[in-house]
Amino acid sequence: MRDQSNYGQAGEWGGEKNKRSGKSGWIGGVLFILLIFMAGCTQISGTLLPREKEVLLVGDVVRQEVRFYDLDSFKSMGSLHVKNYRFSGFELLDPNRLFFYGTNEKKILLYDLVKGSVTEEILVDEGVKDIMKVDRNFFRLLLSDGKKVANLSFPEGRVEVIKTLPFTARKFIPSEDHRVLYFLHEGKDLLSKVNMESGKVLFTQEVVANAAAGWENPSTHELWIGGHGTVQEMVTSIARYDAETGRFLGTLTGGIMPIRFYADKEHERVYVISHGSNLVQSYRFSGEKLNEADTGLNPYGIDADKERLYIANYDSNTVDIFSKDTLKEEGEFYVGDDPLLIRYRGKGGTDE
Secondary structure, X not given: OOOOOOXXXXXXXXXXXXXXXXXXXXXXXXXXXXXXXHHHOOEEEEOOOOOOOOEEEEXXXXXXXXXXXXXXXXXXXXXXXXXXXXXXXXXXEXXXXXXXXXXXXXXXXXXXXXXXXXXXXXXXXXXEEEEEEEEOOEEEEEEOOOOEEEEEEOOOOEEEEEEEOOOOEEEEEOOOOXXXXXXXXXXXXXXXXXXXXOOOEEEEEEOOOOEEEEEEEOOOOEEEEEEOEOOOOEOOEEEEEEOOOOOEEEEEEOOOOEEEEEEEOOOOXXXXXXXXXXXXXXXXXXXXXXXXXXOOOOEEEEEEOOOEEXXXXXXXXXEEEEEOOOOXXXXXXXXXXXXXXXXXXXXXXXXX
């Protein structure tokens, strides 16, 4: 006959084991759900940015990183890594905050560089294709359908669609009078000027093939447009158009494929980078050419402080530093793969 004296105890042990197993399974299930939830949440992690440093922010949209560089030593200060959110650009809202936007993302992320956290998520009806800064707290957005134009205002953090265009646009050309806006068309070599109060198209003008960027000259009331051109004929000059009528006025000697403009209103100079000839050039607002200098391979991003110009070279993975006055090169440093976006932040948390 079997001894059953330990059966009850064994049964109790078995019961306790089953209880623990059930509890572990419950906890495991919760953790699994949390992991799935966290995997779908936007996460930004990385280095905190000290207020007292003069810093260059370099964006890599391939790896979804923003890298920081100390401009006293040209050494890396670390980086931010963005997960579960595909940004196509970022802007400094103020010296200690930036926001990310994406063509296929239905929210804008406001990130505090000093605290190291996302402080706000601003919902958008659809992704953001392009952005234009009006002032420190006010931006224009071109939404991803290429038709809707919206205002983004702070500190409210509100997006409001203000107009629907009668054509499909792909990019803003910044304007001096923000009651009117210039747009490059999607899939066509056309530029339109639109009154944003009435919605009226004031003119539509054919421009250079595959236009990439432009600038409104406040001194001469001209639009300067640059671009890529075609395989058969690359753009090798800066095209000038009357800002009131759109009439073609002529060209300025430029590099091959001029694709970025940076204007210094205080000194009435504009800087143009041409990524087909690895060149930066400076002009007076009058159109007089001043200086030019060689850059790294495929210059793409440009920003400046009061005295220096910073250019990100996409293919050589470097940033060049030039004197704004003479375009004499003052330095070059490695910034990692695929630098596409670049923003300057000054000492003490300023953007000057």
